[in-house]
Amino acid sequence: MKAWVYGDYGDVDVLRFDESVPVPEVAEDQVLVKVVAAALNPVDFKRRQGKFKATDSPLPTVPGYDVAGIVVKVGSQVKSFKEGDEVYGDINEKALENPKQSGSLAEYTAVEEKLLALKPKNIDFVQAAGFPLALETAYEGLEKAGFSSGKSVLLAKNVYGSSRVAATSSTGKLELLKSLGADLAIDYTKENFEELPEKFDVVYDTVEGGEGGERRRQRGMPDRRRRPPGFRFVVTSNGEALAKLNPYIEDGKVKPLVDPRSPFPFSQVVEAFTYLETGRATGKVVIHPI
Ligand SMILES: C/C=C1/OC(C)=C(O)C1=O
Secondary structure, eight states, rough: OOOOEEESSSGGGEEESSOOOOOOOOOOOEEEEEEEEEEOOHHHHHTTTTTTTGGGOSBBOOOOOEEEEEEEETTTTSSSTTTEEEEESSOBBTTTSSOOBBSSSSSSEEEGGGGEOOOTTTTTTHHHHTTTHHHHHHHHHHHHHOOOOOOOEEOOOOHHOOOOOEEEOOOOHHHHHTTOSSSEEEEEOOGGGSSSSSSSBBBSOOOTHHHHHHHHHHTTTOOOGGGGOOOOOOOOOOHHHHHHHHHEEEETOOOBBBBBBOOOGGGHHHHHHHHTTTTOSBEEEEEEOO
């Protein structure tokens, strides 16, 4: 099959397009998905850069976590899906612990049925591919924080009924935050949210150690010891959680956010990663058709 592969860790120039990659074997609890669309995530390029090599699967790697496609084969123990089902999901249960060597930037990928959900009918494959890892990360974090309706979060209005959502971004993305429903859009290049008079029940930091986090630290991030209790976690892919969120997607309460430059054709995966790695994307970077 055709797939993007890298045999060494490094920047985008380690990526190779290979037309003779073996189609992955299907275990008894897996389905084989004909990939229609695959979304890129920062974990893909951090993994390719070797940031998780200690717990990575062996090289060579076909990258790609997020997938949307059609079931073309089912393992002997599979109960939830049949051939022809349109599915989506994050194919790696533990994002950083032995992620699959054969990912979604390929014509086919084999995935455990417990990591997939049926694709909502009201969104297309490109929109669906962009949801799993990001949506499951948001949901898992808010669940772990015991978030509930009426609370305020510095992210979760339409699923939890939060009273107030504030969000931070660089100057150029403030209007996008407001269009997505943020009651308060904070420019982290000008303000440190921890110094604002308004306080929040939950602060959800998705980029600590990323651009936003470093910028806050450069401007004298308050002493961590004065911060309220918090926790770090790495998303666990969960098809049941995704299926639970399907009704919010189907009634339009949770909307896909695909970058205007998406979809990138399968031949332009290098260009797609290069764009994602600029940090300038304003939505999911999706590869389609595959
Ligand atoms: C998707 C999971 C991630 O876990 C870490 C530490 C990141 O930087 C990720 O993107």
